[in-house]
Amino acid sequence: MNVRSYMLDFTLESQHVKEVVSSIFHTVLLHRTFGKISYKKESTYSIGTLGVKDNDCGRIDFTYCSVNNAQLSADIEKQVSQFHSELRGSVNAGLTRNGVITLEFYERKKARWPFAAELFTWENYVTGQAC
Numbered sequence: 347m348n349v350r351s352y353m354l355d356f357t358l359e360s361q362h363v364k365e366v367v368s369s370i371f372h373t374v375l376l377h378r379t380f381g382k383i384s385y386k387k388e389s390t391y392s393i394g395t396l397g398v399k400d401n402d403c404g405r406i407d408f409t410y411c412s413v414n415n416a417q418l419s420a421d422i423e424k425q426v427s428q429f430h431s432e433l434r435g436s437v438n439a440g441l442t443r444n445g446v447i448t449l450e451f452y453e454r455k456k457a458r459w460p461f462a463a464e465l466f467t468w469e470n471y472v473t474g475q476a477c
Contacts, residue, residue, distance in 0.1 A: 350469045360443070360477045364430045365403040367473055371422050371449050372401065372412035374471055378451065379413050433477060443477035 358366055382394035397414030412419065429447045450470040457463040 349467050352469075352471045353474070354471065355474045355476075357476045360434060361405055363433060363475055363477065364426050365406055365408070367426050367429065367447060367475070368422060369401070369403065369408060369410040370471070370473060371426070372419075373410050374449060375418065375422075376411055376413050433475065444475065446472060446474045448472045 354370065356366060376398065379396060381396055383391055384394065385391045398411050399414040400409055401412055402409050426447070429445060433443055433445045448470055450467050452465045452467045455464040455466060
């Protein structure tokens with residue numbers, strides 16, 4: 347299967363890493379998220395909308411949109427914070443401050459006995475940061 351891969355490289359100050367990565371991931375997820383689809387009968391359905399909110403960055407002059415979903419925002423914040431803390435840990439150890447974090451979209455194929463389920467990545471965004 348062909349994978350669309352997008353490589354984004356940045357040279358940032360350490361305090362900007364969380365905001366830049368969060369803004370990229372939220373923007374990509376906003377454009378990849380479908381609306382709420384509700385089936386009423388066999389052939390009728392309605393398509394709702396997901397809430398969208400504006401986010402202002404505190405340390406850089408930038409505003410981005412994201413899906414208004416607390417769980418999604420918490421998951422992104424958790425992963426980005428972990429990535430940022432690992433980058434900061436490499437500074438304290440005297441190592442170079444380079445890191446890569448990836449956002450992948452994949453399809454899960456059903457498992458057939460005795461094999462495990464397979465994951466097929468169809469798109470990924472790789473962001474590399476140098477601080």
